[in-house]
Amino acid sequence: MSTAKKRKCHFSDDYTKEWSFIKRGRTNEEAMCSICNCFISISHGGKGDVKHHISTTNHKTKFMTVSTARPISGFMIKENTQEEVLIAAAELTTAYKVVKHHQSFKSLDCTVKLNSTMYPDSKVAAKQSTARTKATAIVTNILAPHSVNETVKKIQEVSFYGIGTDASNHKAEKMFPLLVQYFTETDGIQQKLLKFDSLKNETSETISNYCINSLRELQISLDKLIAFCGDNANTNFGGLNRHGQNNVFKRMKEELGKSLEGIGCPAHILHNTVSSAAEILSVDVEVIVLKIFHYFSIYTVRTERLKEFCSFIDINYQTLLSHSKTRWLSLMPAVERILKLWIPLKDFFDAEERPPKIISDFFRNPVSEIYFLFLLSNLSLFERNVRSVEKNKISIIEIKNILDETQKQLLERKADKFIGMQTKIELNKLKRENPTPETGILISKFEEETVLFYNTAIDYLKKWSVSFNKYEIFNWMTLTEIPEWAKIEDTILYLTEHGVEILGDRCYEEYTYLKTFLESERASEEWKSKKSLEEKWMYFLNKTENPERKCQMLKLCQYLFAIPAHNATVERVFSLMTAQWTDERNSLLPKTVESILQCQINYNMTCIEFYHYVKGNIALLKKVKSSEKYNMPSTSSANS
Template sequence: MASIKNYLLNWVGLREKKPRRHQNVFTRLKESLEKEHLIGVGCPAHIMHNSLRNGIELMKLDIESIILKIFNYFSVYTVRTEALKEFCNYVEINYQPLLRHSKTRWLSLFPCVERVLKLYPALKEYFLKAYLWFTHSLMSIYQANLAKVEEEHNSVLEISKILQSVLHMLRNRRINNFLPLSVREHLRDNDEAESISNEFISVYKACEDYLMEWITPLEDFKGFEWMTLLKENENLKYDDLVSCIEFLRIRGVEIDDVKLHDQFCNLISFLKSKSNEDEAYFDLKLHEQWTIYFKSVKNIECFSELLKICEFYFCISAHNANVERVFSLINTQWSKERNRLSVQSVKSIILTQYNFKNMSCEDFYNYLLKNKELLSKIGSSAKYD
């Protein structure tokens, strides 16, 4: 009993202890009792615990800390938990509460990891939300302007104006280090908030640099900027046309500059009258504005050189969206079920669809009823295009 008492006193530090290599209870008890025949098997649970810890600690990623942080992130915030539930519904998995891991009980790590894996799709979406919100904000710039770019009758200058607008917005966001509030909110409790923010700002710069590089070819058409018939046209001068004339001459389009000067003066008078009488004119597409002007002039000699410039300019395709639309129409008609259609038949169908795309079925029906010649061809046995 005395030996056991002395051991316990040593254990709580009331007696001077000698330094020992092993400090577990069995070693101390064995040394205090001086009983060599005491047998100890150790604790297999702790052996496995320590084995696992030693192995896991060699990993570069601290899984234990991640599990603890994920649990702590949601444990006391009902709003975050509800948001996680929504993400679970979004990815179609059943929500289950995250489990708490105890550093002193490594057996608790397995069920915690298992639970995180079950919720991983939702957790991944949740913690990627800052990236998703940023991407959504960034793409909103492109989405609205892409719709404008792909409009059917856009000209090169109109496309250039849209791209310059996108470039301007990207530059302003980069200069102001702009991040949407939705992004800032999700970065508020993130240890890497500053790093992620810098990453987002660098995205603006990359988008800006790429856009600047690829819109450079459009600078060749700066000489045609006078053709955008703006309401504020009092500053428009004939000298603005000189670079355009030289551009066309290099490409084999001869412009009589004497005639062009007089025709230009007539154009300015027309635009000033429209500024006073018909402001809606300047809201039309560029090709529509020029069409109205040409129709308003009775004698072709009054716009012959302007017409040459317009014929060249509007022949330039501003984008390939129209071509892609035609390919889509062809794929719709030339399907596996209709793979024996001849090229001529497909061509005729596509021409009809494309040229009458703005006409409803009822309008097309009425159009056919009024066209006697076309009705007779439809009723005949002869082939027609």
């Protein structure tokens, strides 16, 4: 005789309608009595367990106390009232605040009770019940899907979009975000997170299928996809010349049956440019930085002795910094810190009994400091340009101009034999104070290597910037001067070759209006305040109310600004991922993390802005009151 396993009972919103003081507990199998401030297991008896609790002497006593202190109607949430709207909006915003500020879902178990205690005169605080389980359900099954649905609606309204992805490890899992970029005349360049999932491997087939299938699942038109962005790895583009057959870019073009704009990350190009150039220097700066850092990092006694050397010559001690090869320009602050502590560090290692030979040799070398100063001067140049490249809203043509400007600056430095003023001062000082043949040889070698440094950097940058050269065709769109029609014609021809239809005759009519507009606006302070391409074009498009004067120009903008200019947005997703998946919060499931990241990236609002947004959104307010939000998977993962 077989015994069937009894199905567990789950909480129903009908319980709250019948008894206002009965609310959902920490899980679907619990109810909470707000009068007794306790949880009731309903997994076996369901509504019967609630009735049993209400019949107990303890509950009846507390109920009498509460009812004499304040009317029991105060516990009631009246349907379809302003109070109900405010409570629902508060619950949505409370959940959003947790993910916006990287807070723990678990903390809400305390917050809900604390708010009702601290604000006893607030009906909203008393009746809000956004504890851990409910907040997780709101984020995972209401807010995150809503943000994706709104993004899909926006993509349906625009002519083009581009996508970007990359990989990052979380323990044994390979996590891949799928970001989409598009442009609207009201909101400008938009970057949204469609998915964040773990893949079984990093092969080109797996990644390309993930991108295409995700877009199909969301019913996003593949006809509008015009660009793919990733880092410069062979898996994505098949190498510098992009001749490979087994890479993501090639596979996606074959799957779509059309051409795509392929964008490798320009920030990585700049990183690798200075990294390659530094490798020809006799002093291995990276190794020295790491050796010095590790010599002090976990040794308090050594650090205290170094502080004494700093104090003796009246230099403020500052913690030595490490360097990450994956973010090569992290070297700049580490080099700068060593230079600030140069004298105490040199004296410290001179006094050490058995210092590492590589470090002691380094500080005994009279030109070591000069190498560090020279590299620091060039690192500052690259850091400025990388910061410009990694701006959140920037176009591919602005990226091309930054790469061109970097190459120009390197050529000028090489022509002028520029090594940095502080480097020059120290070099001249060394020539005066130590005019030995040995020092002369070292100085000559340094001067030869500075030329090789510039040659290497220029060659590398020129080689890897080739893929950006074709975007010169869009340079007239910078609007730094009134464009010529011939240049716009070239752009139209380029797009036609890529399967994009632009109505040339109508575009010409819009061009004549654009000329008139620019002639009248260029002198205005409002126009001068617009620094980026995006700002200038949004200004023109929003000022031009007649669609017949801008529809083709809008299409050109939507193509240009749909091309992701860099992969830094994906890197930001990984930074946000790391902020969520800490050692203290390691029980979050990938689905919950995906929902958190979608809320953080896709809404892009302050908590106050979000509150006003949801207060006017009837669909969201209705969903937060429904029990359906608990019926979807992965709502029990926020144990942190």
